[in-house]
Amino acid sequence: xxxxxxxxxxxxxxxxxxxSSDGKVVDETGLKFDMSDFDGYAVEVALQITEKLGQGEVVxxxxxxxxxxxxxxxxxxxxxxxxxxxxxxxxxxxxFAIARALASELKSGGFDLIMFGKHAMDTMSGVVGPMTAExxxxxxxxxxxxxxxxxxxxxxxxxxxxxxxxxxxxLPAVVSIDEGIARPRYPxxxxxxxxxxxxxxxxxxxxxxxxxxxxxxxLPPDRQGGRIIGEGAAAVPELVRLLQTEAKVL
Amino acid sequence: xxxxxxxxxxxxxxEIAVRDSVRRFVDxxxxxxxxxxxxxxxxxxxxxxxxxxxxxxxxxxxxxxxCAGLNNVAYGLIMQELERGDSGVRSFASVQGALVMYPIYxxxxxxxxxxxxxxxxxxxxxxxxxxxxxxxxxxxxxxxTMAREQSDGSWVINGAKxxxxxxxxxxxxxxxxxxxxxxxxRSIRGFIVPTNTxxxxxxxxxxxxxxxxxxxxxxxxxDVRVPKDALLPKSGGLKSPLMCLTQARYGISWGALGxxxxxxxxxxxxxxxxxxxxxxxxxxxxQQLRLAEMLTEIVKGQLLCVQLGRLKDRGDFTPQQVSLAKxxxxxxxxxxxxEARRLLGANGILAxxxxxxxxxxxxxxxxxxxxxxxxxxxxxxxxxGLNAFGA
Numbered sequence: 001x002x003x004x005x006x007x008x009x010x011x012x013x014x015x016x017x018x019x020s021s022d023g024k025v026v027d028e029t030g031l032k033f034d035m036s037d038f039d040g041y042a043v044e045v046a047l048q049i050t051e052k053l054g055q056g057e058v059v060x061x062x063x064x065x066x067x068x069x070x071x072x073x074x075x076x077x078x079x080x081x082x083x084x085x086x087x088x089x090x091x092x093x094x095x096f097a098i099a100r101a102l103a104s105e106l107k108s109g110g111f112d113l114i115m116f117g118k119h120a121m122d123t124m125s126g127v128v129g130p131m132t133a134e135x136x137x138x139x140x141x142x143x144x145x146x147x148x149x150x151x152x153x154x155x156x157x158x159x160x161x162x163x164x165x166x167x168x169x170x171l172p173a174v175v176s177i178d179e180g181i182a183r184p185r186y187p188x189x190x191x192x193x194x195x196x197x198x199x200x201x202x203x204x205x206x207x208x209x210x211x212x213x214x215x216x217x218x219l220p221p222d223r224q225g226g227r228i229i230g231e232g233a234a235a236v237p238e239l240v241r242l243l244q245t246e247a248k249v250l
Numbered sequence: 251x252x253x254x255x256x257x258x259x260x261x262x263x264x265e266i267a268v269r270d271s272v273r274r275f276v277d278x279x280x281x282x283x284x285x286x287x288x289x290x291x292x293x294x295x296x297x298x299x300x301x302x303x304x305x306x307x308x309x310x311x312x313x314x315x316x317c318a319g320l321n322n323v324a325y326g327l328i329m330q331e332l333e334r335g336d337s338g339v340r341s342f343a344s345v346q347g348a349l350v351m352y353p354i355y356x357x358x359x360x361x362x363x364x365x366x367x368x369x370x371x372x373x374x375x376x377x378x379x380x381x382x383x384x385x386x387x388x389x390x391x392x393x394x395t396m397a398r399e400q401s402d403g404s405w406v407i408n409g410a411k412x413x414x415x416x417x418x419x420x421x422x423x424x425x426x427x428x429x430x431x432x433x434x435x436r437s438i439r440g441f442i443v444p445t446n447t448x449x450x451x452x453x454x455x456x457x458x459x460x461x462x463x464x465x466x467x468x469x470x471x472x473d474v475r476v477p478k479d480a481l482l483p484k485s486g487g488l489k490s491p492l493m494c495l496t497q498a499r500y501g502i503s504w505g506a507l508g509x510x511x512x513x514x515x516x517x518x519x520x521x522x523x524x525x526x527x528x529x530x531x532x533x534x535x536x537q538q539l540r541l542a543e544m545l546t547e548i549v550k551g552q553l554l555c556v557q558l559g560r561l562k563d564r565g566d567f568t569p570q571q572v573s574l575a576k577x578x579x580x581x582x583x584x585x586x587x588x589e590a591r592r593l594l595g596a597n598g599i600l601a602x603x604x605x606x607x608x609x610x611x612x613x614x615x616x617x618x619x620x621x622x623x624x625x626x627x628x629x630x631x632x633x634x635g636l637n638a639f640g641a
Contacts, residue, residue: 073263188271189272189328193313195264
């Protein structure tokens with residue numbers, strides 16, 4: 001069982017964000033970065049599959065500047081066997097460009113399973129996994145909350161609003177992982193030391209010119225202070241009226 | 251907390267990864283329960299398997315004995331993160347690693363190392379360290395615990411030890427005892443004593459107002475007979491246990507900073523959100539002075555520790571340098587905890603906040619592993635060449 005997990009390095013979502021001076025992107029100075037949450041779940045699930053089968057290899061792949069090697073090392077310290085860094089000056093905002101670069105790397109890798117997080121915590125577009133599947137001509141299951149792999153076939157569970165569906169598919173396939181599926185393990189101290197000695201291959205990403213670009217990024221408006229309508233039961237009708245007409249939440 | 255002096259740039263990627271992994275473990279597994287454990291006076295044994303799996307115990311000892319083989323800066327960062335949780339949790343790991351595994355590693359036979367170290371790294375065997383006695387704290391050379399060699403080569407040990415962290419939890423105790431009269435420079439030897447040996451008793455020390463989330467016990471050894479191979483063959487003289495204490499004190503220098511960081515983080519976040527006189531109390535100059543002092547001392551302490559760790563990794567650090575770091579960092583941490591407690595006002599006395607717990611814990615840390623005063627005399631002697639100890 002050979003599994004590729006595509007991971008992205010994203011800012012810590014607890015950070016206080018600022019917009020860069022050109023108004024287009026987030027200012028990265030002073031931000032802390034980590035592997036995107038859903039990608040961490042995907043790494044954990046991949047490791048559990050190979051551990052359960054008692055054989056197999058987990059390969060982690062990330063596209064971006066040299067700094068993404070930090071996220072790759074973290075996945076190696078969790079237990080992945082090797083890492084591939086697709087080098088680019090920055091991560092393009094066009095998910096299709098990323099998917100093309102990943103597909104061109106993964107197509108000859110002989111992977112039984114290619115995994116993604118459901119979406120990256122920063123851009124939240126969720127398109128790279130399905131696009132990569134399409135480019136590779138493989139079945140794709142998105143937002144998987146449970147995954148079993150037996151004898152060349154996969155069974156996945158997906159959570160719907162008030163229901164769930166179970167999907168079966170042949171391998172090789174591409175799946176993207178939802179939260180709640182598995183708690184990513186803590187990189188053990190031995191794992192961190194071992195990660196130094198594991199292979200990390202860095203090569204240029206095969207990136208086409210992006211076909212879309214982000215022209216503006218803005219922060220949500222500052223929260224306005226609350227307003228006191230009145231006190232006691234007498235204030236209720238006015239409160240209900242404002243919730244209906246002004247806040248439009250009722 | 252904010253890395254105000256870019257100290258991360260002095261650390262390697264692995265050292266940062268080690269710190270962050272332990273930090274996350276502490277956030278998830280220690281912080282949610284530690285206030286309650288403290289109030290209940292209970293060591294959280296349930297976290298031991300997780301700490302072992304992470305590889306915390308004896309993390310700076312070699313991989314061939316089942317340890318992580320980390321350098322000393324990474325080891326120090328582990329201690330910092332554990333004590334950010336609680337001094338009792340850090341004490342547990344310090345004792346297991348620096349006071350039990352280290353002496354077996356440094357003074358034990360190859361068989362002892364192969365038998366004990368992997369099981370101690372995995373948390374299967376918990377250890378404690380018996381040096382201090384009821385009447386011999388700062389003066390361990392005066393100990394009265396005796397081990398007498400029998401005609402068949404076995405040893406019979408009699409004596410009592412006090413203030414023993416992990417004493418009632420441990421399956422194995424490293425007991426230091428005299429084997430001869432005081433004229434013998436190598437009289438003091440170390441023994442590995444299984445705590446279920448006949449004549450060995452441990453008793454929880456009641457009534458502690460500090461380190462309440464830690465097991466502190468009294469050990470009584472009454473005609474405890476151990477086989478020949480219980481002796482740590484390469485131990486000899488007071489120097490042996492003091493070498494262990496140097497290891498542990500090194501970790502404490504880092505650990506105290508963890509407690510200080512926890513208090514600083516709590517105080518600075520409280521100062522920004524607590525409204526009094528219609529504004530956050532962090533806007534008042536008195537509170538800003540507190541926070542500025544805390545930040546300054548933490549940064550200084552961290553720089554001290556990084557350099558001490560680098561010296562230790564190069565193999566040319568001295569016990570006097572460790573004394574300076576332990577003395578300074580525990581001292582500033584006690585001050586920071588107290589000031590944080592005060593900044594928090596009435597809320598500061600609650601177990602829901604961490605400042606008063608750390609404040610009370612640090613009083614023990616101030617006193618154990620060489621009291622602040624004794625380290626002062628060590629430094630005094632280093633400066634003047636004159637010994638101010640004893641008569």
